[in-house]
Amino acid sequence: MGEEEKFDAIIIGAGPAGTACAYVLAKEGKNVLLIERGVSAGSKNVTGGRLYTYALELVEPGLHSEAPLERKVIREQIMMLGKKSAVTIDYLDYTFKEEVPQSYSVLRAPFDEWFAGKAEEQGAMVASGILVDDLLFEGNKVIGVKAGEDEMYADVVIAADGINSFMAQKAGLRSDLTGHMVGVGVKEVIELPAEIIQDRFNVASDEGTARMIIGCTEGIQGGGFLYTNKDSVSLGIVFSPENAAKQGKSIHEIYQDFKMHPAIYPLIRDGNTVEYGAHLVPESGWRGVPQKLYRDGFIVTGDAAGFCINTGTILRGIDLAIVSGVAAARAVIEAKDGSTVGTSYMRELEQLGLIPTMKLFAGWPDIVAIPRMAETYPHLANDALRFMFTVDGTVPEKMPKAMRAIVKKHVSMGQLIADGWKGVTSI
C-alpha cells in the first residue's frame, strides 16, 4: 500500500459497526478501507446472540433476507433457576416473525464474514489479517493508521475495534476499562439436530427461542442466556468480573455446573460442543459511553463507544453497532472535512434514535446490579411456586402466612423496600 494513496475513510474492525459503515460509504462511491485483524471478518467475534433486524434494514432494505441468520425469534423467555427447580415465563408472539421478522438468532463468524463480503461487493476494500497498532497524527488531527511497518492515510479514521478499543484510548477519548463497566460472557455452541431443537423448544423449522436466565451465577451479578440456532444452541453466562473476583470459584466451573443443572441439561443432552468462546460486554449503558466520541478526523462506533442496552428482557448490542456504523458513514458523507465529521456523527446518532434510546435506559444497569437479583429473588420465586404446587397430605398453611414466611426467609422487609424503590427510580 503506497503512501500516496489516501482513503476517504479507514475503518478499524470488520464487525457489524465497521462493516455497516463501510457498506454505506462504499455504496456512496467513497474510497473505503476496512481493516480486520482476524484471518477473516467474524473470526474474533462472539455474541449471545441475537440481531434485531431493523438495523440491517437501515443499511439496505431487504438485506436480511439473504443474510446467514439462524432462526426467527418468536419465543421470548425468562427463566429463574432454583437449586433443583425453575420458573419459566414463556412469551410467544407470532407477529415477531411477520414480514421483516423482529429478530434472528445469529452466529457471528458466518454473519460477519457474509456482511464484510457485501461491503466488498459495494466497493469497499477489505484487508483481513492486519492488526492496526497505532493511529497517525498531524498536530491534533488523526490522519491515518499504522500496522506493522505500513502507514495508511485517510480523511477520517473510524474506530470499530470492539469493547477493548485500544484505538479510542490512543485517541485520548477513553481510559482503559474497569471491572464494573463490563461483563465477561462465556459461551458454548452446542450442536443438535434441527428437529430435536424444534421438539425441545416447541418451535417450527424457521422459528427460535431466546431465553434470559437468572439464578445461575451462584450469587455473582450476571445472568445466563440461551439462543436456538438452526442446528445448534448457544448457551452462556455473563458475569460481573468484579463480583466474580470476590469469590473463589472459577467462572468456567460455575458455567459448567450451570450446564448440568437439571432444568438446563435436558435441553442440550446428546449435543456436541463445537466451540467455547468468551467476550467482554459493555454493562454501564449510557453512563459508560465516553463523554466525547470524536476528535478531528476520528470517530468511535459500536462496542468501542460502549453502545449496549440491557433491560433484563432485551439485550441490544449488534443493532446499536450497525446503527452507529450507519451514523458514522452518513457523517463522513455530509462533512466537508475531518474537523466537522464528529458533530455530524453526534447529530446522526441523535436522529437515528440511538442516543435517545440509550439515555432512556440510562438507569437500568442499577437494577441489574441489585445484589439480590442474581440469586435471592430467583430462589424466592421458586419457593413461592413450590408452595403453590405442593400437595403432601398435610394441612397447608394459609397462603398469606406462607408467602410472608417465604419472603422473610430470603429477604428483609427493608431490603425489599429498598430494592423496590431502586427499581422504580431507575426506570
Next chain:
Amino acid sequence: MTVKKQGAEELLGVNKFSVDEEEPHIVIDKSICAKCKDKPCLVICPAVLYTLKDGEINFDYAGCLECGTCRVMCTNKGIVKWTYPRGTFGVAFRYG
C-alpha cells in the same frame, strides 16, 4: 460425544487456534504477581489460563480467547503487556 461437564483445556481443544510462537501477546511479571494477594486472574479467566503452581502464577497465552478480562481485572499490574495477537494469529472462531 455428548455434552457434559468439561475442563477448560478440553473445551479449548475444540477451538481453532493459530498460536504466534514468536511473540506472546500477553506477558506477566511473576515477581509482581508474587506480591499480589487478590489474584483475580485465577477465577475470572474464562479459559483458566492462569493457574497456581507451588504458590507461583503460571500463565499460558496459547489458549487465549482474547476477551480482555484479565487485563481489566489485573489491578496490581502483573500483566505488563496485553495486546491483541499479531494479524491472523490467535483464536479463530468458526461459530462466534
